[in-house]
Amino acid sequence: MSLASLLKSRLVPAELAAQIDRIRKPIGSLGYDPWGYNNEAVKYGFSFTRQIYEKYFRVQADGVDNVPAEGPVLIIANHSGQLPLDGLLIGYALASRKDKPRMPRAMIERFFPTVPWLGNLLNEMGAVLGDPVNCAKMLENDEAVIVFPEGIRGSGKLYRDRYQLKRFGNGFMHLAMQYNATIVPVGVVGCEETIPAIANIKPLANVLGVPYVPVALPVIFPAKVHLNFGPPMHFDNTEIPEERVTERVEAVKAEISRLIDKGLSERKRLF
Amino acid sequence: MTTKRRPHILVTGAAGALAQQVINRLRKTCDLVAVDFREQVYLGDDIPSYCIDFNKRVFEDLFRRYEFDGVIHLGRILSSQLTRMRRYNANVLGTQKLLDLSQKYGIRRIIVLSTYHVYGAVAYNPALIDESAPLKSVGLSADLVDSVELENLANIYLWRYPELNITILRPCNIVGPGVRNSMSSLLGSERAPVLAGFSPMMQFIHIDDMADAIVLAWHKPTKGVFNVAPQDWVAYQHALKLCGCKRIPLPSIPPVVPKMISRVLNLRSFPPYLLGFFKYPVIIDGRAFANEFEFMPKRPLKEIFYYYKNNKKPV
Numbered sequence: 026m027s028l029a030s031l032l033k034s035r036l037v038p039a040e041l042a043a044q045i046d047r048i049r050k051p052i053g054s055l056g057y058d059p060w061g062y063n064n065e066a067v068k069y070g071f072s073f074t075r076q077i078y079e080k081y082f083r084v085q086a087d088g089v090d091n092v093p094a095e096g097p098v099l100i101i102a103n104h105s106g107q108l109p110l111d112g113l114l115i116g117y118a119l120a121s122r123k124d125k126p127r128m129p130r131a132m133i134e135r136f137f138p139t140v141p142w143l144g145n146l147l148n149e150m151g152a153v154l155g156d157p158v159n160c161a162k163m164l165e166n167d168e169a170v171i172v173f174p175e176g177i178r179g180s181g182k183l184y185r186d187r188y189q190l191k192r193f194g195n196g197f198m199h200l201a202m203q204y205n206a207t208i209v210p211v212g213v214v215g216c217e218e219t220i221p222a223i224a225n226i227k228p229l230a231n232v233l234g235v236p237y238v239p240v241a242l243p244v245i246f247p248a249k250v251h252l253n254f255g256p257p258m259h260f261d262n263t264e265i266p267e268e269r270v271t272e273r274v275e276a277v278k279a280e281i282s283r284l285i286d287k288g289l290s291e292r293k294r295l296f
Numbered sequence: 297m298t299t300k301r302r303p304h305i306l307v308t309g310a311a312g313a314l315a316q317q318v319i320n321r322l323r324k325t326c327d328l329v330a331v332d333f334r335e336q337v338y339l340g341d342d343i344p345s346y347c348i349d350f351n352k353r354v355f356e357d358l359f360r361r362y363e364f365d366g367v368i369h370l371g372r373i374l375s376s377q378l379t380r381m382r383r384y385n386a387n388v389l390g391t392q393k394l395l396d397l398s399q400k401y402g403i404r405r406i407i408v409l410s411t412y413h414v415y416g417a418v419a420y421n422p423a424l425i426d427e428s429a430p431l432k433s434v435g436l437s438a439d440l441v442d443s444v445e446l447e448n449l450a451n452i453y454l455w456r457y458p459e460l461n462i463t464i465l466r467p468c469n470i471v472g473p474g475v476r477n478s479m480s481s482l483l484g485s486e487r488a489p490v491l492a493g494f495s496p497m498m499q500f501i502h503i504d505d506m507a508d509a510i511v512l513a514w515h516k517p518t519k520g521v522f523n524v525a526p527q528d529w530v531a532y533q534h535a536l537k538l539c540g541c542k543r544i545p546l547p548s549i550p551p552v553v554p555k556m557i558s559r560v561l562n563l564r565s566f567p568p569y570l571l572g573f574f575k576y577p578v579i580i581d582g583r584a585f586a587n588e589f590e591f592m593p594k595r596p597l598k599e600i601f602y603y604y605k606n607n608k609k610p611v
Contacts, residue, residue, distance in 0.1 A: 053528035054596050055538075059423040061497045061531065138419040138576060141548050145531070158422035162581075184388020195325045216459075 032164055037068045048120065048128045050155050051164055052187035060130070061148030062160065067128065067187075070150040070214075074117045082215065086118040088254035094125035097164040097206035100171045101253075103190055103281055104179030105215035108241050109133060109152075114213055116151065118252055119169065129169040132160060134177060136235055164204035164259050172197045174274070184221035188285055189216075190278055195267070197227055197231055198274045201260055208258040210277055210283025215250030216296055248295055251288035255280050302588055304328050304364045305514075308394070309371030310345055311337050313474030314409075317507035318368060319343065322514065325533035329362050331355075332371060333386055350390035359401040366405035368510060372446060374477055380439060387442040388449065393492040395453045398460055404464045407513050408450045412499075412523065412580050414443050416465065417572030423497070424581040427466070437569035438553045447521075454519060461517040468499035468525040468580055470506050471600055473607075481565040483604040488541040489558075489566045489574075491548035495533035496577040499525045502595035512589040532574060538601035540608070548575065 043066050056064045078084050092098055102115060112131035118172030120128050132155035138144040153159050155176075163170050173179055178191035201208050230238045258280065260273055309315045310330030319328055319339060328343050336347035344362075348355050350371075358364075365408050369391065372384045391408070398406055399524045415425050416432030431447065433440040445463060454462040469479040479500075482488045501509075503525065533551050546554045555568040566574070585591055 053530070054598060055530045055534065057497060057529045057531065057534075058530050059425075059497065061529075061577065063531075080429070135420055145493070145495050154420065154422065156420065156422040158424075162422070162424045206575075 027080050033068075036073045041072055041075070042068050044126065045128075046124055050128060054167035058150075060153045060163075061145065062130070062146075062151045063149040065153060066146075070116070071120065075121070076111055078114055078117045078121075082114065082250040083247075084114055084118065084252060084265060086254070086258075089118050089122050089252075090124065091254045091256055092119055092127065092209050092244050093207050093257065094127070095167060097167050097204050098127075098129075098163070098169040099201050099206050100129060100169060100211055101197060101208055101277055101281065102171065102173060102211035102213050103285060104173035104175045104187075105182065105187070105213065105238075107180060107220040107222060107241065108219075108245070109180065110219060110245075111213045111216045112152070112173070114216075114250055115213070115252060117205045119255075127169045129171050130163055131171040132156075132173070134236060138232075157200065160197075160200050160254070161204065161251040162205050164200060168190040170180050177236040180186050181222075181225060181239070183225065183239075184217070184223060187217035187221075188289065190282055195270050196273050198260065198263045198270050198277070202262045202270075205262065208260070208277060210255040210258065210280040210284060212253040212255070212281050212286075213250065214253075214285055214288030214292060216285055218248035219245050221246070239259075246296070249292070251292060253288050255284050303366060304329070304362050305366045305368060306331065306358065306362070306364045307368045307370065308332070309369075309409075310339065311335050311473075313476070314372060314470060314503055314506060314510075315368075317503055318370065318472075318510050321414075321507055321511045327362075329358060329364070333373075333390070349386075349409045350393045351385065352436060355393065356397055359397050364398075364401065364403055366407075367394065367403055367512065368407045368511075368514065370409045370410055372411070372443070380442075384442045384445070388445045391450055393547060394574055395460070396448065398459050399453070404449075404459065404461060405514065405517050406460050407510060408446070408464045409510070410447050410450075410464050410466045411443055412466050412468050412525070412578055413440055413570070413573070414447055415578050416440070417496075417576045417578050419576050421576060421578055423577060423579040425523070425579065426581045427523055427584060432497050435453070436572060439567075439569035451521070461514050461519050463517075463519060464521045465585070466514065466521065466523045466580065467506055467508065467509070468501055468523075468582075471500050471604075472503035473603065475503050478488065478565040478567065478570065482599070483535065483539045483541065484608060485541060485565070486608055487544050488532055488536050489546050489563060490536065491544045491554055491571065492545035492573050492611065493548055495531040495577045496573070496575060497529050497579050498532050498577070499529055499536060499579060500535070500597060500600055501526055501593060502600050505590075505593040505595055507587070509585070509591050510595070512591055516589055518588055522585035522588070523580040523581050523582045524585050524591070526597075527582070527586075528597050530597055531580060534598075535601060538598070539604040
């Protein structure tokens with residue numbers, strides 16, 4: 026047995042590998058898709074995420090079956106916690122569900138592809154550059170896509186602004202309407218407390234070319250995370266003015282706000 | 297009784313492996329004339345072959361003598377060849393001359409071979425780029441300007457003279473036996489440079505499949521611009537591994553470091569202006585061509601890499 030296969034047998038249990046293989050992806054002959062998703066790499070990522078999902082953040086996911094088993098889906102959630110941990114946890118919740126699991130794709134910041142190793146690693150795990158063309162092509166491929174319409178406004182917000190939803194972009198609604206994609210809203214509670222930041226050093230961020238540089242302790246706190254998946258929402262593709270599109274976006278935002286409140290009321294303690 | 301006249305076709309870039317594959321596929325049904333600016337190649341007694349610079353006046357004599365019906369322009373000089381100025385003269389001015397003559401002598405079908413390099417390698421590229429995407433490479437490197445200019449020219453003639461029936465093909469990396477481009481040299485070498493921490497997704501098309509694609513395009517005169525790529529993808533470093541190449545990582549940040557290394561060591565198959573393609577993916581969507589011309593590549597990636605693994609230092 027080679028070292029690689031020995032490591033794989035230790036790190037990736039057979040039942041977990043089987044779980045990934047059950048999820049059919051439109052991949053090429055060498056296991057890749059056009060965005061760099063790699064079936065073999067995902068098995069390692071899945072195994073690692075299981076540990077942090079179950080043991081570190083002790084995630085409680087409710088309503089994950091609200092995500093349809095097939096067809097184009099946009100999973101819309103609030104963004105928080107400086108690092109994209111919320112996307113990772115939502116992705117795992119859906120990929121590990123017992124009945125008809127799906128491997129969703131997360132749209133990531135434009136800054137990540139420029140980071141050596143990390144950019145490729147994220148791509149191999151299914152993350153994709155947050156570009157409307159990418160999202161459109163993936164919906165065309167009947168993928169489930171995780172989108173944070175707040176973008177860095179949400180992930181980079183300070184602890185004092187926790188659980189306050191920032192402005193939502195309208196792009197996801199246009200895509201959902203155009204590709205007849207189901208929207209599943211998700212309220213994430215707990216990620217705000219993983220890396221509480223008290224300030225953002227904007228000049229340093231500009232120099233480094235990164236979205237923000239938070240002033241925070243160099244540790245990720247093991248806050249208990251609640252994920253509440255709301256009922257699916259459908260929007261028709263009629264020609265409507267931008268104001269009406271914004272109204273639809275506000276409806277999704279209100280639903281996420283409701284799901285966050287639900288998670289906060291269910292939460293017994295922070296950790 | 298009159299017999300039907302066989303189509304007369306001018307094929308440029310005849311010294312290249314791709315042109316020879318195309319010639320072999322068409323020689324039974326068409327009367328071919330081969331030209332190349334680099335060298336005169338012998339392609340059999342039935343095919344006249346010339347070494348001609350398109351910008352010279354004698355080039356027009358070929359149009360007078362052979363009364364061409366179509367032109368298959370594969371003679372684009374690669375960005376790794378010659379100097380920037382000579383490449384501009386040959387690729388841009390030479391192509392303009394070719395298109396002018398085609399218009400003057402009533403050519404009814406032109407196929408122009410371009411490259412996916414015209415899209416440019418930037419971090420913000422989406423995957424599955426389609427034909428209407430902007431051609432960003434012109435803003436990234438002066439060494440790729442001639443490739444974009446060649447396309448712009450062909451596009452202008454495509455709309456100004458619709459009777460020329462111009463089809464522009466933008467293939468992904470063409471590889472396989474006899475191919476002499478930089479990607480083929482890398483896959484065929486014992487050791488190949490990589491940028492540390494970057495392994496972009498890539499697409500490869502076997503030279504035989506590409507020749508099939510050109511022949512399909514010849515038989516169906518649909519005008520326009522088309523990407524040509526199989527529906528299969530692989531990361532660069534994985535491809536090298538499958539070709540049995542030892543990977544030599546070069547420092548990748550800041551970006552000026554690998555450029556300097558490439559320039560100082562004069563790495564011909566890893567030139568400074570192509571480094572972006574070894575850092576960021578440029579994945580094109582070849583479905584429009586596949587649907588329009590009923591094109592289905594027959595050689596899988598594994599077969600391509602198997603060839604390179606067993607033929608180190610190919611021609």
